[in-house]
Amino acid sequence: MGDIDDALERADREVFTREPPKSLKARINFLMSRLKTTRAVAQELGVSQRSVERYRTGERKTPPKAIADRIDEAVRARWQPKVRDRRRRQAATTGGITVETRARFGYTAPVGTTDDGRMRRLTVHLPPAYAGRLFDARQQGAPDPELRAIVAEGLQETYFKDGGTRAEQLEVEFTDIDYIDVSF
Numbered sequence: 001m002g003d004i005d006d007a008l009e010r011a012d013r014e015v016f017t018r019e020p021p022k023s024l025k026a027r028i029n030f031l032m033s034r035l036k037t038t039r040a041v042a043q044e045l046g047v048s049q050r051s052v053e054r055y056r057t058g059e060r061k062t063p064p065k066a067i068a069d070r071i072d073e074a075v076r077a078r079w080q081p082k083v084r085d086r087r088r089r090q091a092a093t094t095g096g097i098t099v100e101t102r103a104r105f106g107y108t109a110p111v112g113t114t115d116d117g118r119m120r121r122l123t124v125h126l127p128p129a130y131a132g133r134l135f136d137a138r139q140q141g142a143p144d145p146e147l148r149a150i151v152a153e154g155l156q157e158t159y160f161k162d163g164g165t166r167a168e169q170l171e172v173e174f175t176d177i178d179y180i181d182v183s184f
Helices: 003-013 024-035 038-045 049-057 065-078 081-095 128-139 144-160
Strands: 097-108 118-126 171-183
Touching: 003 081, 003 128, 003 144, 003 171, 024 038, 024 049, 024 065, 038 049, 038 065, 081 128, 097 128, 097 144, 118 144, 128 144, 144 171
Parallel strands: none
Antiparallel strands: 097 118, 097 171
16 A cells, blocks of 8 residues: 555545444454454454454453454454445545645746755645546556556646646656645
8 A cells, every 4th residue: 555545545434424343342243244254354364263253252352462453454444335435426526635745746847947846735625536536546456656646636737737727837746755644
């Protein structure tokens, strides 16, 4: 996973309408309802099938931290898929996404202007068309540079070119991401 994919995953988790299960037993039972077998759950978590059975019955209540983190990650990845889909669809059709980032932006521009990259902190609302492209590319398994290019194009058109009213020949490079946060 890359920076953009991580940011989209965090944004997905912010739209939960209910918290995921808290207890270990409830989390394992939730995973069982999604994956159907103890073998599938064990493979997902990287533990033995017997360990899953012990967690499920309450015989073992505190797994090691690494396994507890994997259980949490597996539950959150499968929690409320319909809510996530609805929010993504809404962002891609009407709402758009907001990108907050601190990154290095470089430029290719006409002669006489500076093209030195510099760190900038931006918070920009991208239109639904860019959100739709971003979600589609992510769903198809696009690598991070491709996702980054979509975000860079959106920032270029929306922020730097101001919707086509200025800086006509400007091309923006989006590199050295210090942090990025997405919301929709």
